[in-house]
Amino acid sequence: MCKVVAAEYLTLDGVMENPSWTGSYFNDELGEFQHELLFASDALLLGRVTYEGFAAAWPGMTDEQGFAERMNGLPKYVASRTLQAADWNAEIIRGDVATEVARLKQEPGQNLLIYGSAQLVQYLLQHGLIDEYRLMVFPVVLGSGKRLFAEPGPEAAMKLVSSHTTSTGVLVLTYRHAPQAGA
Numbered sequence: 001m002c003k004v005v006a007a008e009y010l011t012l013d014g015v016m017e018n019p020s021w022t023g024s025y026f027n028d029e030l031g032e033f034q035h036e037l038l039f040a041s042d043a044l045l046l047g048r049v050t051y052e053g054f055a056a057a058w059p060g061m062t063d064e065q066g067f068a069e070r071m072n073g074l075p076k077y078v079a080s081r082t083l084q085a086a087d088w089n090a091e092i093i094r095g096d097v098a099t100e101v102a103r104l105k106q107e108p109g110q111n112l113l114i115y116g117s118a119q120l121v122q123y124l125l126q127h128g129l130i131d132e133y134r135l136m137v138f139p140v141v142l143g144s145g146k147r148l149f150a151e152p153g154p155e156a157a158m159k160l161v162s163s164h165t166t167s168t169g170v171l172v173l174t175y176r177h178a179p180q181a182g183a
Contacts, residue, residue, distance in 0.1 A: 015145035047117035
């Protein structure tokens, strides 16, 4: 049985859109965290917008650490109602995304990793299908933009499992669902 892990870059005010603001804070510590996360995963689970951006950028990338090779080689599951075709080792999930993700979680293996994909994360949160949130909070306030936890959204109690602050001030938080009081 595998876990669904949402790995997200966020500003202090919760914006996750167009993370061009991450560049000056990215360092070896954050790179190592991302490397460990990717190599602990058997597949990527992406929304259409994130998939299209990644599929346009990643296939031509290489690096000495093997991150790009791993990213390019992993199977990808893309939740989309509009995407007609997918390449880059991807399969389109059409129809009932919650049922398909629940089925994928029953398979043996490592994590199903979500990068970005705000609408998909919000949808899976509503269906209780995300097991862990790896939030990288950057010391930036944008004031506006797409937020990870949009309003209105379901109430979800979380338990902080770990935290680490990088030397550039990025707070890396890991949360899992916690039983709600009185439940």
